[in-house]
Amino acid sequence: MRPRDYGNKLLARRRKPKPKAAKLAAKQAAPAGRPDRNSAKAGPGRNVPAQSASAPPAPPQASSAAKKTLDRILSKAGFGSRTEAAEWIRDGRVKVNGKPAKSIEMWVDPKRDKVTLDGAPVREGAKLYILLNKPKGYLTTYKDPEGRPTVYQLLKGVPGFVGTAGRLDMDTSGLLILTSDTAFADFITSPASHVPKTYLVKSSTRLTDEQLDLLRNGLTLDDGPTRPAAVTRLRDSEKYTHFEITITEGRNRQVRRMVEALGGKVLKLVRVKIGGLELAGLGMGAWRELSRAEVRGLLDTPSGEPRT
Ligand code: URA
Numbered sequence: 001m002r003p004r005d006y007g008n009k010l011l012a013r014r015r016k017p018k019p020k021a022a023k024l025a026a027k028q029a030a031p032a033g034r035p036d037r038n039s040a041k042a043g044p045g046r047n048v049p050a051q052s053a054s055a056p057p058a059p060p061q062a063s064s065a066a067k068k069t070l071d072r073i074l075s076k077a078g079f080g081s082r083t084e085a086a087e088w089i090r091d092g093r094v095k096v097n098g099k100p101a102k103s104i105e106m107w108v109d110p111k112r113d114k115v116t117l118d119g120a121p122v123r124e125g126a127k128l129y130i131l132l133n134k135p136k137g138y139l140t141t142y143k144d145p146e147g148r149p150t151v152y153q154l155l156k157g158v159p160g161f162v163g164t165a166g167r168l169d170m171d172t173s174g175l176l177i178l179t180s181d182t183a184f185a186d187f188i189t190s191p192a193s194h195v196p197k198t199y200l201v202k203s204s205t206r207l208t209d210e211q212l213d214l215l216r217n218g219l220t221l222d223d224g225p226t227r228p229a230a231v232t233r234l235r236d237s238e239k240y241t242h243f244e245i246t247i248t249e250g251r252n253r254q255v256r257r258m259v260e261a262l263g264g265k266v267l268k269l270v271r272v273k274i275g276g277l278e279l280a281g282l283g284m285g286a287w288r289e290l291s292r293a294e295v296r297g298l299l300d301t302p303s304g305e306p307r308t
Helices: 007-014 020-029 070-076 082-090 182-189 209-217 254-261 292-299
Strands: 094-096 115-117 129-134 172-179 197-203 230-236 241-247 266-274 287-289
Touching: 070 082, 070 094, 070 115, 082 094, 129 292, 172 182, 182 292, 197 254, 209 230, 209 254, 241 254, 254 266
Parallel strands: 172 266
Antiparallel strands: 094 115, 129 172, 129 287, 197 241, 197 266, 230 241
């Protein structure tokens, strides 16, 4: 399967150009090649070590635009996270032009310098976009110190490193996107994008219409009020309510906490949709690459309040 690379181009299409002055100010505030990312976000690709107080040495003036820091080259090439890249460099496994690299902050010109990891050439790869049907019982982290299963164990055959675009709790199953395109992942997870995410929920109590209205209109959690949500009752049994909810945020354990705020518990939680993307027959634990149209569709997802 051939990796594809189109997210950034499409993102460029979608995003409004910044005014020149703002662009310049942003450039001056952040050193080139070190985008200011929210390191609390999910995915090993974002597991960025805290930046040292001193900025990385500036690249030489000539052709500086083409240069990137070594950790960025390694993570962009889909080899691993920046944290891992730092470890490899520390272990002497990364060479630049035949000499062991000394620092992740070393500036490298990917076109002219020869970077290798364990002797294998590192080239900037095409972007990968993966859709996984996550089973219950798997963590959305790269490695678990307690040795519990992680979604990465399900990604055999994925031809490069991908980070998760958001998280699902261990006990949540369903649609999970993983990608090597960090800008795309940021777009999917950013609270500002309001990309709708749809879940099927089984609650431990029968919920009244008034309670469903509370979910719909927004209720206050310990981290603030929730945005309006689309909620549909699917069926009730003697003890439980099954409903569908579409939220446009992505706060930690948000659906579970919303049901807990009503005095119930979530017994089953399945993510069935992100934007217009559905699992559509993808087996539990299986993955596939997203098509170009699917990636574009996600980037073009209308933001805003879900229709209730
Ligand atoms: N909301 C939750 O409570 N858990 C998830 O895994 C996803 C959304």
